[in-house]
Amino acid sequence: MTFLVVAGVLLAAAIALPHALKLDRAPAGFTSAIWLSALLLRALxxxxxxxxxxxxxxITGLLEPFGAWCAGALSSHTVTDAVFGLPALALAGSLLFSVGGLFVAARRVRGLVRDTAIGAGPGGSIVLSDGALLVAVAGLRRPQVVVSAGALVELDEAELRAGLDHERGHIALRHRYLLVAGELARAVGRFLPGTSAAARELTFALERHADSYALSRRHEPAVLASAICKAARGAFAAPALSLGGGVVTRRARLLLEADPEAKPPRPHPGLVALAPAMAVLVVGAALALPFAAHAGYHEKHRLGTPHTCHASDAA
Amino acid sequence: MSDSQSIQGELQSQVMAALWRVGSGTVEQVREELPPRYQGAYNTVQTVLNRLATRGLLERKREGRGFVYRPQVTEAEYLSGSIRRTLAGASSGARQAALASIIGGLRPDELSELEDLAREARDQRK
Structure with missing residues (x-):
């Protein structure tokens, strides 16, 4: 039991720690790993x-007064056993809902590309006839950069090239997998306070990571910031991994404050240690969970449950 | 960012709008169709047209001694996509109010044309 308490405290500390740190100026790759780990820990x-x-x-006999209620009971379980199973059902429902949402979103994007694609665009992108300003990555297995006619009209040459390199960054850094993992973890951990904020921070870190990728291709930070602001203004409901995604004002401010001549700052040693430590904790927690559950079931059967239904009890 | 870059997007929009009005045209024809404020040098308009062609928005065909530019996307496609997406993100009430406001601003001939289109769409769904 002491081990479980220590593990719980460690888990709670690891979940809360990223919210207490100022990670905006830390290298985006590290912060992405930290926020994804935090989301996975929330799910676990x-x-x-x-x-x-x-x-x-x-075992605690919390619902003891209702324990003998066997109406409609399955096998030898009481109705109160189903009450104890409600949290697990809620998590499963939330996960299924999220998987369904991802499936629908993927189908909608495929439909949008199929219905509105008019041909090849700059840098191997696909041009959509849409007048809204959209530069984004579409597809999970074979991702492609899509760019709307609105973006091709509204963005100048430098902004367009910076925007396209930002999206190529998402593809090269395989952000789509991290985003899907984060979304599924958010669905399971959504009942814990702060999960939505953690998911938002993950999106922000991934966008900043792609911004860094674009800047490493010798684009001016001000040009990229301008493209991001135009995309955010033009897109009414920007999809995930689009140029105007994430917290736009924070992204633009960080880009405009950055010194284009300066070398990227070296990450703090604590931060370098935190990212792998969080990842190890995720793996450790995932491996420990089945054992803890198994031990719990043994304990339950050793102590026995207060009530068991028999066929004659059922209404 | 230079001033010329900041107005580049505006000029590109005006060039597309001019081409949608005339259907297709040479550099000079597009230049004449532009509002006076945007009627810059011949070379500037030609550069914008070539850039839009490289980006995949215009088709460029040689005719005689010059090139004729034609939009690859119609104005209706360009507008309807963004309007549909904007309305899709709005609540049902706001969507109806916005559509009512647009319809309220139409001329009688446009309204009867719209009625015909609505009837056609209804028939197709049956």
Whole structure:
């Protein structure tokens, strides 16, 4: 039990720590890893809470007064057993809803590209006839940069090239997989406070990572900031991994404050250590969870549940 | 960023609008169709047209001694995509109010044309 308490405290500290740190100026690759790890830890913590509710709570006899209620009971379980299973059902429902949402979004993007593509654009991109300003990555297995006619009309040459390199950065750095993992983790961890903020920070870190990629291709920060602001203004509902995504004002401010001549700052040693430590914690928690659940089931059966339904009890 | 870069987007919009009005045209024809404020040098308009052709928005065909430029995307496609996406993000009430406001501003002949199109769309769905 002491081990579980220590593990819980460690998990809570690791989940809360990124929110307490100022990561805006830290290298975006590290911050992406930290926020994704934090989201995965939130998901694992939520699963842990759901397992604890199903395994440990019946032992406490919390719903003892209703324990003998066997109406409509399945096998030898009481109706109150189903109550203890509600958190797990809520997590499963949230995950299924999120998977469905991702599937629908992917189908909508495929449909948009199929219905509105008019041909090849600059730098191997696909031009969409849409007048809204959109530069984005479409597709998970075979990602492609799509650029709307609105973007080709509104952006000047330097802005367009910077925007396209930003999107190529998303593809080269494989951000789509991190985004999907983050979205699924957000769905499972959504009942913990701060999960939406963590998901937003992950998107921000990924956008900043792609910004760094574009700047490494010798684009001026002010030009990229201008393209980002135009894209954010032009897109009413910007999809994920689009030029105007993330927290635009923060991204633009960081770009405009950056000295284009200066070398990128060396990350703080603590930060360098934190990213892998968080990743190790994620793996450790994921491996420990089934064992903790298994031990809990043994404990439950050793102590016995307060009530068990028999066929004759069922209404 | 230089001033010439900041107005580049504006000029590109005006060139596209001019081409949508005339359907297709040479550099000089497009230049004449531009509002006076944007009627810059011949070379400037030619550069913008060539850039839009390179970007895949215009088709460029040699005719006689010069080139004729034609839009690859119609004005209706250009506008309808963004309007549809904007309305899709709005609430049902706001969507109806916005459409009512647009319809309220139409001329009688445009309204009857719109009625015909609505009837056609309804028939196609049956």
């Amino acid at each position: 913590a939520s699963v842990g809470v759901a397992v604890a509710a199903e395994v440990y709570l019946p």
